[in-house]
Amino acid sequence: MMKISLDNVFEFEFFELEEFNKAEQFAKETNGSIYSWKTIGISNWLEKNFSIADVLGLAVIPKGLPDIIELPDDVDL
16 A cells, blocks of 8 residues: 555555555545546556556545546656
């Protein structure tokens, strides 16, 4: 588990896919929701619920947020 902060505006706990049980437990303890951190090319977004396709990891964020949350794109070096 690792806390992620995006521009000090949006924070969430990040879990590796193998840590699904820990993410699920943390979501229950904090009344949060599990989102999949999806990535294709340089695009990134959080999508509500667990998925394994094109997923970097899992995020636990507060309930009541949209089903899809845009994240900053990767920097093209």
